[in-house]
Amino acid sequence: DAGVTQSPTHLIKTRGQQVTLRCSPKSGHDTVSWYQQALGQGPQFIFQYYEEEERQRGNFPDRFSGHQFPNYSSELNVNALLLGDSALYLCASSPPVEDEQYFGPGTRLTVT
């Protein structure tokens, strides 16, 4: 059984550009959360998707948006990239009615 998968593994973008990151949850999981992890820091919550709706949101600007598809996979979109958006972006999935969150390997985004 595959765990949480994310694509791409690495990405280099230029300031001002837009980026889309993708996540497939573990089989049987229906909730997807996104986190940003700066170097040497703990992950910071961006938002969570359940039943194709954004259920919770952290302190991130509207440049960060997302989507969840009927098959529970999810996308994270970031517009007007800033140098400070360079980080590891982590996706986590949760089974129905459970607290546990299982993380994928992340996408390393570098903004130049």
Added chain:
Amino acid sequence: GENVEQHPSTLSVQEGDSAVIKCTYSDSASNYFPWYKQELGKGPQLIIDIRSNVGEKKDQRIAVTLNKTAKHFSLHITETQPEDSAVYFCAAESSNTGKLIFGQGTTLQVKP
């Protein structure tokens, strides 16, 4: 606001010794406390968790304790092995929000 403090930031032990990492949370509504292990270049791996209706939980060489009154929780690793070397994160989740607030991480080094 919601905050999780984690100590120490670095911890070096000899193989076979015990390691203890401590966290303090601020949100009294927090009721779920997971611990993650993150190896270089990988996503966080859930290693153990505890809920607010339990004071202690053990899984082989790792254990977690929770003091809700003091808003403290701790990770204990006994008989440490070199493969335990990694960055460990504590986290706290407010009631049913799905939003994990992470500590700053502890880099554990186990010397052979």
